[in-house]
Amino acid sequence: MAKLNRPPVIYSPTTLQDLLKIYSLNPDSLIYAGGTGLQFGSTGDNFQIRGSVINIAGVEELKKINRTDRYLELGASVPVSRVIDLGKSIVPEALYAALKQMGPPQIRNMATMGGNICRQANTMDIFPVLHLHDSQVELRKFRENRSPRRFLKGVGSRWIPVSRLLDNEGKITMDKGEILTRIRIPSENWSFQSYRKIDGPGAPLIFTALANMDKHIVTDIRLSFSTVREKLIRNRDIEAEMIGHRVPFSKRDLALLKGKLENYFKGTGESSFTTARASALTIQFLEKISEPVDEGSYFQ
Template structure:
């Protein structure tokens, strides 16, 4: 049984930030689906303070423009699934659908998915590939930054202490082909659970854009490998795909990911690169 120091349930962002200034180590409580089921989310010793985000209307907004969709951190995964299809959020939709049951998705939020401190949840590699931006707020104010800022040099999560995620801006993208796969047999909350994401845009029979990422305990993405394939004619040769696969596996091992993860990442990458042109939408 965990002893809780105190609980704050603010009704505005300003009140929430005032509480965080007093208790920078407080645990933000969003849907609670990870906090209630995964002991790994409790990385702080002792009896923490809880900051309940459920009563803050500013965190539940959804706005759309021609170029992006902006989602408040407390938007639930089921609310994302209820957005109209065809607005360019295909990969994120699929990712939300893959999380738990309908009951879990109704409680689970996008913010809670992105802010886990002990491992990456499914939406982080997806939003990394979609070039999403995050609005983070702390005692000094708010700023926008890339999803990749939540990834440390060692490939592990690096969420800044005393901060709240408030909004997520997802650029609308049209991919020619994309894939989202659970890697191997392990499923969340097993520590070996991991997700592979690949997305490509083809133009004139060549690769115009490419994103590949995988995440579990670490997030692996290799921008130089992606860039090296831009402009290559389709279909890629087996050698081109294998070189890309082994470069990502090497990167995973450099980050001290386990060998199973690195091996799966290599084979999912090769398979995505070989199949993507045939499966182009």
């Protein structure tokens, strides 16, 4: 006898407490935020959800934005378009550029920050930027073994660097019943920022870079790459070699750095095309920070 496809059970909590409680009781449920990541690649007709779904769109606590001197804090369900509306003076420029390049405007209105981070896709546009900015994410879950009378005390929360969400295989991992609730981005001044999303074979390749300079000396530099295969490629040894370096970089220094970067890329199994693009983007960035500029913040 043919099995009938049962419609999914849909929960629509309106408070964070209810959400965590429902999720703890139904830990195999699918969390549905804006739905754009889940529907990516489907034509509408072939989009199917089985089992139970927790729609988190009605949870107001997850839509809050908070700003202090030290950080910008975004609720996980804040839509991408709302972050763009905050403007470049509040949102770090590389993150702002990443958000502006994300899909068409209708998608940016629905797509949430948390959904972008939690999506199990090969590349997630904002992940490398958040990582370079040392952003933290808050994960919450309803702790088990608590009596219902002590429910308030039963909610556990932990803050971790965004990169710790990735396991060794580059998969997003959270404990069962855990929800991403907030994203905290430190307020820092960077002399140079860059965010480039390059199309081409095996694309996209995402290049993100931050650098700080003081009197023509590189005081801090961070570079990351995301490809279809790898969510995050970063070599802190190469970065450390550049710190303390006086700009402009000589042709010889640039050639040495290029060689080291390409060697490192080869070890990740990336194609020679991607490797060449990655090293070209890095050299362009190093040339940019070598240009004489007035004090301030520059974006490429």
